[in-house]
Amino acid sequence: MSEGLGASLPIDAPRAEDRVRSVVTEGRAVRWVLTSLAIVFLALFLVLPLFTVFAQALARGWGAYLAAFREPDALSAIRLTLTVAAIAVPFNLVFGVAAAWAIAKFEFAGKSLLITLIDLPFSVSPVVSGMIYVLIFGSQGLFGAFFIEHGIQIIFAVPGIVLATIFVTFPFVARELIPLMQEQGTTDEEAALTLGASGFHAFLTVTLPNIRWGLLYSVLLCNARAMGEFGAVSVVSGHIRGLTNTLPLHVEILYNEYNFVAAFAVASLLAGLALVTLLVKSILEWRYAGDLAAGARH
């Protein structure tokens, strides 16, 4: 018995349309149903709420919208939010770079434990994050008496808000930079050192350019969370209007007072910030995917 097998030639490289018949995908109908399902689900659950924010904010026209920002309490909330972010973000930036340098460029015992500990704030409920500072600095707290004696107010004041914000955003920069710098290794820095650069000079001229997009990416996300944090800040702030209200807390107060237009107007500011963050984040991911830590999405 003879079995012959032949293919008529010549053959060309497979063309794009052949992919449609690929054996490694589902039928057209299944693809269509799944895609529609995913899009409808995301539109209903994620996009519609975002749309609502702007729709409600403008429900009584631009006049009412803008009036929300003329209020002194709103302005002081904006000021406080910016102040808190201006302290918390640089703090975590410096911390993140230092931690990533120590962890990524050196081998030492207990490294993975250290990484786990740095990640800890991500797995703590925001409310608990605020609470731990109340337990320390509150009037009934561990060191509360000491601070009251010396006239230092931390809880229900700006320092408490800053501390709680630093806590919840603590891992952002470190967690992006550690894998990124681990991927990059130490050869670049070693090359710079053999060429006579000082350690700090090598950091500025070799390391920093290598991590700049990852740094920007993580600072962006850190900032979004710092300005938007609600639970932790709510616990330590005391909700004193004009003094310890950040933007998210101001939104809450306005909403609870049934001042919906003003609440959504202020919320739209934060939603705008979220949109800008998403946009820049996406651009960084499309353009500079190679310069970000693999799979480091938050």
Next chain:
Amino acid sequence: MRAGELLGLLGPSGSGKTTLLRIIAGLDFPDRGRILFGGDDATGLPVQQRAVGFVFQHYALFKHMSVADNIAYGLNARKRADRPAKAEIRRRVGDLLDLIKLSGFADRYPSQLSGGQRQRIALARALAVEPRVLLLDEPFGALDAQVRKDLRRWLREIHDRTGQTTIFVTHDQDEALELSDRVAVLDRGRLEQVGTPDEVQDNPASATVLRFLGDAIELEAIAEGGRVLVDGKPTPVAAPRGAVGPVKLFVRPWQLQFADPAESHLGGTVRASHRSQGRQRIEVAPADGRHLVVEDFDGERYAAGQPVGLRINGGYVFA
């Protein structure tokens, strides 16, 4: 292609050999032309029904399945009516493990195996479905040199024992010439030549085939009276029928021999020589600035700068 034969698809990267293999398997689709299995047209047949065994370059083992489950996969995938009984499947898996000499490995996972072992498991998995044709895509491409040599010999043995009709793709001439019953040389999607290793080496069908099978120098020559002349002197190379006038002569390094200037077709000075494994390669620079390599037994040594003459003992001319 003949039944029971081991056919090597040889070609440079990008020549379309993997694509051809994938088209035969039903993983890609031809723009035109048909795929025939025996007398049957398989062009429209989906990959699941083609009964091919495909061994992927990177093995594509199922990492979450044990070795035994990997090998049994194709049998378990059959419709209930065609599926062998559990005991029968277990027996077949055991036989195949014996065949690939990995009998104790049934319960291991692919991540616990070496590259060569994974390669053999992939082969057993493809053989388990008793394919009409076994297709191997660069079967040794991802292995280091020693393992590669051992597996080559082993694959030949397996083929001799099973008589399985097999096509394998490679870009390595030595591999194709050593393993295959017949070699098919592909270039840029065109089939240049099919023949036994001896046929393609002795009578390459085109300059492309010739170049791909080894080093060759290209010389301007004249065809006259059925002979090829270089520098006005006749060579042992016969001119193609009917060819008269300028032709291109291709000469292998071992078809050049050092000779007296009177008997030489070429002349030049020695640039350097290297010895390796009982042979020597001598680089010769002719006056026209080109670069020739002569291969010879490791005998007389040649010093750099020494003038030499070269006689052509053989070569190839294409119409």
Next chain:
Amino acid sequence: MVDAPRPKRHFRRPSVIPGFGLTFGYTLTCLSLIVLLPLAALVVKSSEIGLSGIVAVATDPRVASALRVSFGVSLLAALTASVFGFIVAWVLSRYRFPGRKIVDAVVDLPFALPTAVAGIALASLYAPTGLVGAQLAKLGIQAAYTPLGIFIAMVFIGLPFAVRTVQPLITEIDKEVEEASATLGATRRMTLVRVVLPPLIPAVLTGFALAFARGVGEYGSIIFIAGNLPYVSEIAPLLIVIKLSEFDYAGAAAIATIMLAISFLTLLAINLIQAWSRRRFGYV
């Protein structure tokens, strides 16, 4: 005779790169002051109360009900987020359609949108007078101010975790493995069930656990839509806030300890899943 110097076990492998002492010291200092000491305060506080005290708080009917709502609803929400998250991840990494990149970016919205903003938006959408709430009301369903509202908010907040843990793995699937399955005669459905899905299970479980942990701890996006009726739609984090405002630090610490214990167990579970997967199959 002199003994050859024996290699000493160092805390740190020697390196020519400078700055270890400075950066390591700074890292430890910050970590201790910002994270470890405050968390230790919680441990101190809860050890003051003791196990019996924690049990007493946990068995208080209102607290027990809040914990049940938080964990029960979060479980359901994480399940839902995992199912839809898988579909979204599959569609985004496997199919090409116009606007895919925008859809991909939208998935991260719950990460970027402040929780309070999400909270009031969801509340106004699902209120009986809201865009979606009015439609649901016609069907006799009330979402806002019920556990269903909590569920919606938790799905919102958990979805990105479910998508982003599975998506990179789907993208990395070796197409050759699927082709291998096809050449061995498997139908597309069989390839999906036997070859494609099993390796993804650890990632799906991880995403589920992350969404679950996040849902349990979530506060801002829930309190507006929940209605916060004691025994019905009051969540555990809210109870902590209430206890703190009443200066009942011990009660708040007890609830927080229970929540932390459970989220650490969840984290432990994730690590075990990943360790098992790595040992068995050589990947996470």
